[in-house]
Amino acid sequence: MNANSLIILDFETTGLSPDNGDRAIEIGAVKLESGVVTEHFQELMYPGRPVSHFIADYTGITNDMLSNAAPCHEVMARFADFIQGHNLVAHNASFDKRFLDSELKRISRGYDGQFVCSLLLSRRxxxxxxNHKLGTLINYKGIASNGSFHRALYDSEMTAKLWLAMLADIQEKADIDEVPFSLVQKLTKTTKANVGKLLATY
Known part of the structure; x- marks a missing residue:
């Protein structure tokens, strides 16, 4: 399976860890097919309690906005359907994967794709x-941006643009027409010093 056909996702949440009781408050995602965005998914979700002033300021998502949103279990059921059969990407994927796993576990759902981290790929x-913050990398790669970071759909759209730019870099350095998902997985687990060798000999 090629790395330009998958789903790129981003969560906004009440805090840093579902292990501490934090919940998702927004999910945004884009579906890439052969390097083209073909579908979007974006929904707010009500976590069952108010969000802090810090989170409201950080994300722009207010308690008034969430009061009219569907509960987490309804949104996550729809999102589980959306991602089935696709590999997944997120920027700082360990964070998003924890929340995806936690929210889907609550509704006894899962997913069959594999996760890879665009931040880890960028470090290589x-x-x-x-640094490897999303906003910094967008500027570093000269990618146009005109929205607000820390909203889930915009962050996933920007991650998709960064992802495609990095795939183009891999194609050039490895002299290949398509980038297999397995190569990206291998790159994220390779030491920085060995990245050039891996691409040159692929």
Whole structure:
């Protein structure tokens, strides 16, 4: 399976860890097919309690907005249907995977795709970047942006653009026409020092 056909997702949440009782409050995702965005998914979800002033300021998602949103279990059931059969990407995927796993466990659902992290890939490919925050990398790669980071759909759209730019870099460095998902998985687990060798000999 190629790395340009998958789903890129982003959660906004009440806090940092579902293990501490934090919940998702927004999910945004884009579906890529052969490098083209073909579908979007975006929904707010009510976590069952108010969000803090910090989270409201950070995300722009207010308690008034969430009061009219569907509960988490309804939104996540729809999202589980959306992602079936696709590999998954997120920027700092360990964070998003924890919330995806936690929310789906609550409704006894799962997913059959494999997860890969665009942040880990960037650390291997963009070693001269000042840092690997999404906004920094968008500027570093010269990708146009005109929205607000820390909203789920916009972040997933920007991650998709970054992802495709990194796939283009891999194609050039490895001299290949398509980037297999398995190669991206291998790159994220390769030491920075060995990335050039892996791509040159692929």
């Amino acid at each position: 490919l963009n070693q001269d970047a000042p």
